[in-house]
Amino acid sequence: MGKIDRLFRKEIEDIPVYIPGKPIEEVERMLGLKHIIKVASNENPLGPSPKAVLAMKKALKGVNRYPDAASWYLKAKLSTTLKTEIERIICGNGSDEIIILTLKAFAGKGDEVIIAKPTFLIYQVAAGIVGADIKFVPLTKDLKYDLKAMKRAITDKTKIIFIANPDNPAGTYVTKRELEEFFDGLPEDIIVYLDEAYYELASDFCSDYPNGLDYLDRPNLIVARSFSKIYGLAGLRVGYGVTSARIVRYLDKYRDPFNVNILAQVAATAALDDKEFVKKTLKTVKEGKQFLYDELGKMGLEYVKTATNFMMIDVKRDSVKVFEKLICKGVIVRDMKAWGYDTFIRVSVGTREENKIFIDTLKKVLSK
Numbered sequence: 120m121g122k123i124d125r126l127f128r129k130e131i132e133d134i135p136v137y138i139p140g141k142p143i144e145e146v147e148r149m150l151g152l153k154h155i156i157k158v159a160s161n162e163n164p165l166g167p168s169p170k171a172v173l174a175m176k177k178a179l180k181g182v183n184r185y186p187d188a189a190s191w192y193l194k195a196k197l198s199t200t201l202k203t204e205i206e207r208i209i210c211g212n213g214s215d216e217i218i219i220l221t222l223k224a225f226a227g228k229g230d231e232v233i234i235a236k237p238t239f240l241i242y243q244v245a246a247g248i249v250g251a252d253i254k255f256v257p258l259t260k261d262l263k264y265d266l267k268a269m270k271r272a273i274t275d276k277t278k279i280i281f282i283a284n285p286d287n288p289a290g291t292y293v294t295k296r297e298l299e300e301f302f303d304g305l306p307e308d309i310i311v312y313l314d315e316a317y318y319e320l321a322s323d324f325c326s327d328y329p330n331g332l333d334y335l336d337r338p339n340l341i342v343a344r345s346f347s348k349i350y351g352l353a354g355l356r357v358g359y360g361v362t363s364a365r366i367v368r369y370l371d372k373y374r375d376p377f378n379v380n381i382l383a384q385v386a387a388t389a390a391l392d393d394k395e396f397v398k399k400t401l402k403t404v405k406e407g408k409q410f411l412y413d414e415l416g417k418m419g420l421e422y423v424k425t426a427t428n429f430m431m432i433d434v435k436r437d438s439v440k441v442f443e444k445l446i447c448k449g450v451i452v453r454d455m456k457a458w459g460y461d462t463f464i465r466v467s468v469g470t471r472e473e474n475k476i477f478i479d480t481l482k483k484v485l486s487k
């Protein structure tokens with residue numbers, strides 16, 4: 120304790136921090152293991168889109184220059200791909216940045232934001248940083264967003280409602296009908312942040328999964344998507360939001376001009392054309408999911424049916440211990456303790472080989 124304490128605001132110090140896992144190489148070194156598999160962060164197990172890699176190789180020579188501050192080519196490509204006006208698009212340093220920009224722009228002290236529990240942790244972290252009050256609305260018993268309860272939680276102070284569709288960590292999704300019922304009668308002076316980081320996966324797997332872009336006539340809607348998942352570009356940090364031109368101009372004021380780096384811009388632009396990679400990813404996830412469902416079923420374990428590339432599994436015992444034992448045997452998953460699910464782990468669908476290793480290792484760990 121000293122004079123310096125007055126610089127550190129208590130409300131900021133109290134915000135939960137995102138706890139990153141150790142780098143794989145470091146875990147391998149510490150545990151003396153040769154080959155660790157990481158099925159913890161909902162990444163694409165096939166690597167990056169090959170078209171994106173090729174584009175980056177060509178662009179490497181140009182990294183002495185600052186990136187295009189407007190991400191113009193990427194936005195132009197998104198505009199034709201999504202069939203929406205370029206003025207409606209904002210690119211971010213990961214779709215995470217669109218969450219942060221939205222909170223900075225539309226919420227502050229005295230305002231309320233409505234967030235499900237459990238859901239993607241960054242909503243809570245970023246809301247805490249801008250000093251907004253959070254109203255948490257629990258998921259239903261079957262771990263779905265309770266949109267009716269979220270609507271009931273609205274007050275005069277509400278500025279933003281976050282909807283992760285599908286949800287992370289639950290993997291469940293809001294149907295088209297549920298979303299439309301939610302929109303019906305919703306005040307227009309509240310931002311609805313529809314987080315579709317897993318859009319391509321969910322829209323392929325679920326016939327009643329809504330496309331947020333169909334609702335852009337609503338002046339208060341921000342739809343966000345990511346290049347991290349389906350295109351395998353998580354390490355580059357690039358995502359985007361689609362909303363009204365007015366909201367884009369407003370969010371832009373909060374944005375670092377060079378927020379999306381050169382390699383991320385060219386890679387994302389090229390990835391949008393990589394239909395083959397998208398197809399391969401969807402097939403891998405679909406088959407992997409079925410394999411995991413079948414094997415978990417045989418093991419008598421319950422899991423949450425998922426619309427995306429990860430799932431929550433009830434291991435029926437302390438999930439932190441299971442996590443630790445799995446890691447000692449070379450498999451990294453997430454334990455769900457921080458989300459309040461003490462007996463659940465979350466596992467991402469990997470390659471066929473990774474899924475098999477995960478199941479074999481889980482069997483060994485649970486049999487002890």
Ligand SMILES: Cc1ncc(COP(=O)(O)O)c(C=O)c1O
Nearest residue numbers: 213214215239287316345347358
């Ligand atoms: C629901 C959800 N939204 C947003 C993100 C952030 O994605 P990005 O890598 O584009 O920042 C994630 C990442 O896991 C997520 O699960």
